[in-house]
Every structure is written in structure tokens, then in C-alpha cells.
Amino acid sequence: MLQYCKMRLVQARDMVLISGWRSLLGEIFYLNRVAVPVEIPLDALRPVTDFTRPADEAVVELSGELLGERRMEYRFQSRYLKALSYLGKGYRGFGLVKGNTVVGDVWCADKRQGADCGSHPDEQWLGIQCSPGEAYTFDMFVDPAHRGGNVAAALQNGMLHLLKKRGVTKAYGFFWADNVPALWVHRTLRWRELKRVRATRLLLTRKVHVTGQSAG
Template identity: 75%
Template sequence: MLLYCKMRLVQASEMVLTGGWRTLLRDVFYLNRVAVPVEIALDSLRPVTDFKRPPDESVLELSTELLAQRRLVYRFQSRYLKALNYLGQGYRGFALVKGETVAGDIWCADRRQETRATAHPDELWLGIQCAPGEAYTFDMFVDPAHRGGNLAAALQNGTLHLLRKRGITKAYGYFWADNLPALWVHRTLRWRELQRVRASRVLLSKKLNVNSQSAP
């Protein structure tokens, strides 16, 4: 609990420093914002070579050992603390690493019996229910200093390929309809859009499903 509280405080501070108060308020308070749930079968992914990156970059799975040894560097402390918190809950994390620097990461929950992770809270309000062998992906972040050049697509596509190698057959996720870069990434990777959902949130409360609407 202490780690979570510290992470949230640091995250709020960094959001204000990088994006201003408006960015922070948009994250903690919104009404009737439209989310787009998506799914993708992992037997039909685009080749990793479709999103070529420099030779010093690679997508790898995160672990408590890697972070504890400080072998990877996060430019934002909140992402490092969030990674520790997620790993402690049994979630899987994947990062696009440039040298020893984490340029971006993404997280997922699946039904592996050897971990404590089960359903992610987002699954309920999105109307998603992962079956065994499926995963819900969430909280993708790309460091602003490394954005552009298809890095987000390379991170997400590389992660999906690693999930497939680890026995996952299908993945779910979502993006906000007003987030045009996220929309572009998901459509570029050929995610299938499901029924849209309107959600509301006040401060640090859970997101609440308001109602649903048909996909375009």
C-alpha cells in the first residue's frame, strides 16, 4: 500500500511537470468518455520486421530481478514504481529497451495459475472476460523523449509476439476514442474494435461503465 501511494504521488507530480495540470485532471476526472475495447488473435500478427528499430533496441519481458538489480533505467520514477507494483500483483510487463534505458512499457494480465494475477479491474467495466490462454493488455506508456518512428507500434507488436511464444492465443485491450495516436497504433496492428463503452471517473475512483454504443 505504501508503494502504491508513493507511486501515485510521484506520478501526479511528473504528469504536472510534463503536461501541466490539465493533463493530470484529464486522467483523474472525466464524464462519458468513450473507450474502444479491442481484441486480436495472436496467430495473425504483423511480422516484427514491419516495424524496424535500431540495433540497440529490443523488446523484453520485465522481472523483479531486472528492476531490483537496476539493470534497466526508467527516466520517470513513477513508471519504475508502477512496474514494481504491477509485478508484485502478478502482472506481466514488457519493455522496449534502448541500451539500458526503458523507452516504453506495457502490461498484461492473464490466467496463469503460477501467479496471483487473475482478472484486471478494467475487464469488468469494458465488458471483457479473458479465458484461459488469453490476456488483457493495459497501461502502455512511451517516454516522450522516445516517441515517434513507430516505437509504440514496435513495442506493442513485439509484446504480442512474446505473449504468443509464451502460450497466449488472444489479447484484449482498449484505447480512448479521442486518443488519435493510440487509435492509429491499434488499427495499424489490425486489432478488431468491439462495442464502444462510455466511462466516467472522479479522482482516484474506479472507472465506471456508463453505457455502450456500437463500433463504427
């Protein structure tokens, strides 16, 4: 519990440093914010070469060994602590690595046989049901110093290709409808948008209802 509280405090500090107090408050309090659940079959992904990166960058699967030994590092401590927490829960992480620095990461829960975790809390309120061999992706972050130039698309597309190699057949996720860069990335990679979900959050509570129309 103490480690979790430390992570949340550091995360709040880093969010304020990156985006200001308004961004932090927007994650804690929102009213009728629209979430767009999405899905993508992994047999029809865009080629990795569509989003080429410099030779010293690559998308790799993260592990407790790599992070614990500091063989790969984050610029923001909150992302490092969150990565350790996610790995401890059995989630999979994929990072866009430049040298030994993780400049962006994205996470997933999948239905692997014998996996420690099989689902993520978001799946319930989004109305997503992953079957065996499918994965729910969440919490993508790119260091502000490295944003632009298709970095987010390269990270997400690279992650999907790695999931495919590991036997995953379909991925799910979501983005907020008011997050234009996220909308652009998901449409660029050809995710299919599902029924929108309206969510209200006050501190740690969340109330939701489904709109009945796809995001189109």
C-alpha cells in the same frame, strides 16, 4: 499503503512535468469519455520486421530481478515504481529497451495456470472476459523523448509476439476514442474494435454504460 501513496504522488508529479496540469486533471475527472475495447488473435500478427528498430533496441519481458538490481532503468521514477508494483501483483511487463534504459513499457494480466493474478479491474467495466490462454493488456507508456518513428507500434507488436511465444492465443485491451495516436497504433496493428463504453470518473469513482455500437 505508504509505498502506493508515494507511487501515486510521484506519478502525478511526472504527469504534470510531461503533459501539464490539464492532463493530470483529465485522468481524475471526465464525463462520458468513450473507451474502445479491442481484441486481437495472436495467430495473425504483423511481422516484427514491419516495425524495425535500431540494433541497440529490443522488446524484452521485464522482471523484478532486472529492475530490482537496476540492470534496467527508467528515466521517470513513477514508471519504475509502477513497474515494481505491477510485478508484485503478478502482472507481466514488456519493455522497449535501449541499452539498459526502458524507453517504453506495456503490461498485461493473463490466465496462466497457477498465476498469482488472473484478471485486471478494467476487464469488468469494459465488459471483457479473458478465457484461459488469453491476456488483457493495459497501461502502455513511451518516454516522450523517444516518441515517433513507430516506437509505440514496435513496442506493442513486439509484446504481442512475446505473448504468443509464451502460449497466449488472444489479447484484449482498450484505448480512449479521443486519443488519436493510440487509435492509430491499434488500427495499424489490426486490433478489432468492440462495443464502445462511455465512462464518467470523479476522483476514484467510475460510472459506465455501454453504447450498443462498435467503434467501427
